[in-house]
Amino acid sequence: MPETTKRLYTRVDPINLETNVAIGVSLPFNGEGVFNSTYTTKEQAKSNLLNVLLTEPGERLFLPNFGVGIRNLLFEQNIKLELLREKISNQIDIFVPEIELVNVNVNKSPDSHILYITIDYRMAINNDEDSIQINFNTGGETRSAGSFNNEGGGSY
Numbered sequence: 001m002p003e004t005t006k007r008l009y010t011r012v013d014p015i016n017l018e019t020n021v022a023i024g025v026s027l028p029f030n031g032e033g034v035f036n037s038t039y040t041t042k043e044q045a046k047s048n049l050l051n052v053l054l055t056e057p058g059e060r061l062f063l064p065n066f067g068v069g070i071r072n073l074l075f076e077q078n079i080k081l082e083l084l085r086e087k088i089s090n091q092i093d094i095f096v097p098e099i100e101l102v103n104v105n106v107n108k109s110p111d112s113h114i115l116y117i118t119i120d121y122r123m124a125i126n127n128d129e130d131s132i133q134i135n136f137n138t139g140g141e142t143r144s145a146g147s148f149n150n151e152g153g154g155s156y
Contacts, residue, residue, distance in 0.1 A: 024048075042123055045098045046132060049119065052091050053134060066095060070136050074113045081106045088117070100124050113137060 022037035024044035038044040055067030068091050073079050085104045092101055102120040109116070115136040122129050 041098065041125060042128060042130065045096065045121075045123060046130065048096045049092065049099065049121070049132060050134075052095050053088070053117070067091070070115060070117070074115065074136060079108055079115075081108065088119070092119075092121075098124055102129065 022039055023041070024038040024047060026036045026038045026043060026047040038047055052066070053068050053070060056071060057067045057069050058064050060066045068084075068088055070084075073084065084106050088104050088106070089101055092099065099121040100123075102122055103118075104120075105116075105118040107116045108114070116133070117136070118131065118133045120129070120131045
């Protein structure tokens with residue numbers, strides 16, 4: 001009779017910041033061995049949020065509607081900012097259910113091709129509030145500031 005292997009499970013408390021078990025992967029992929037791990041639900045939610053914003057529709061296999069498609073808008077003359085806000089909100093509601101949006105602010109620089117996006121949100125699990133700001137420009141460079149209310153700080 002073959003020997004069976006018993007699988008061991010680790011219980012992770014998503015609110016407990018002292019748990020030292022990785023629960024996901026963070027963006028950007030620039031850590032040792034390419035990936036940086038996330039250790040809290042808050043960090044992973046922020047990474048998921050960035051993933052939705054930075055992905056172009058059709059880029060993810062088997063999820064053709066995943067992503068906001070912001071890069072394609074940089075050279076548009078007349079961006080309908082309200083429609084972009086709605087698209088961001090809809091994508092977050094569908095693909096990042098662990099957060100509740102508080103505010104989405106989108107602005108375009110009139111003199112250059114730069115989009116400024118600020119998202120204020122609340123964690124659904126514990127109502128912890130956080131923010132993220134992302135600046136898209138024509139040079140192919142995306143800069144985003146991490147949380148403004150995060151004790152751990154850092155930027156993405």
